[in-house]
Amino acid sequence: MEREEFLLNPSSYKATLWLDLEDIVRFENYFKALSLVSKKGKIVFSDFDDTIFSRTPQLSEDRFEKNRWQAGNDLVEYTIWFENFFQKYYNSEMVVKEISDKTDVILTAWRVVVQKWKLKHTWLENKNSIIVDSHKYKPRAMLSYFLENNIYPEIIEFNDDKAFKLLEGFKDLSFLLKNVIVLNNVSLSKDRLNQVWDIQTITIKNWKIIN
Numbered sequence: 001m002e003r004e005e006f007l008l009n010p011s012s013y014k015a016t017l018w019l020d021l022e023d024i025v026r027f028e029n030y031f032k033a034l035s036l037v038s039k040k041g042k043i044v045f046s047d048f049d050d051t052i053f054s055r056t057p058q059l060s061e062d063r064f065e066k067n068r069w070q071a072g073n074d075l076v077e078y079t080i081w082f083e084n085f086f087q088k089y090y091n092s093e094m095v096v097k098e099i100s101d102k103t104d105v106i107l108t109a110w111r112v113v114v115q116k117w118k119l120k121h122t123w124l125e126n127k128n129s130i131i132v133d134s135h136k137y138k139p140r141a142m143l144s145y146f147l148e149n150n151i152y153p154e155i156i157e158f159n160d161d162k163a164f165k166l167l168e169g170f171k172d173l174s175f176l177l178k179n180v181i182v183l184n185n186v187s188l189s190k191d192r193l194n195q196v197w198d199i200q201t202i203t204i205k206n207w208k209i210i211n
């Protein structure tokens with residue numbers, strides 16, 4: 001029997017959607033069925049840090065400027081203490097309402113407990129949220145969310161300050177789903193911290209960039 005073609009090049013599954021061979025074999029027929037299902041409506045995912053909430057006040061402080069990445073994490077965890085950190089930097093007035101109001105699911109990366117506390121302090125904890133280990137897993141997380149919830153959106157909108165870094169993953173996702181994915185690369189204002197400064201957009205349809 002002749003082997004059917006995979007929908008995507010198998011290496012793309014791994015490189016952009018982080019699925020291993022076992023997942024691909026397991027899900028390939030499902031993906032094929034999924035691509036034929038009729039799609040409905042729009043769903044909006046948004047990142048949290050620097051998309052719904054500005055980290056400018058933190059990052060402009062000397063102590064954060066000098067301690068990036070792991071050193072910054074250690075500073076928060078062992079010197080400032082988490083509770084003080086959330087109290088000082090996270091509150092509902094500073095939420096970027098223009099983004100949060102239209103968001104269906106907050107899709108953010110990093111440590112689950114920390115991100116959950118940020119959502120609690122900004123009064124966004126009642127919104128649906130997905131927390132992944134790393135930015136690169138966001139397209140895969142969306143795919144899992146659709147499969148788990150039987151949602152097949154015609155349009156996916158993704159707001160993120162690093163949206164374009166995931167272009168390849170979202171091209172593959174749009175090809176699997178046969179739908180439209182709108183990537184909004186969000187830049188927040190440095191002066192009015194709960195305001196958007198600029199949004200750049202790339203629209204993808206069935207793997208192709210159409211704008």
Ligand SMILES: [Mg+2]
Pocket residue numbers: 047048049050051160161162
């Ligand atoms: Mg971000």
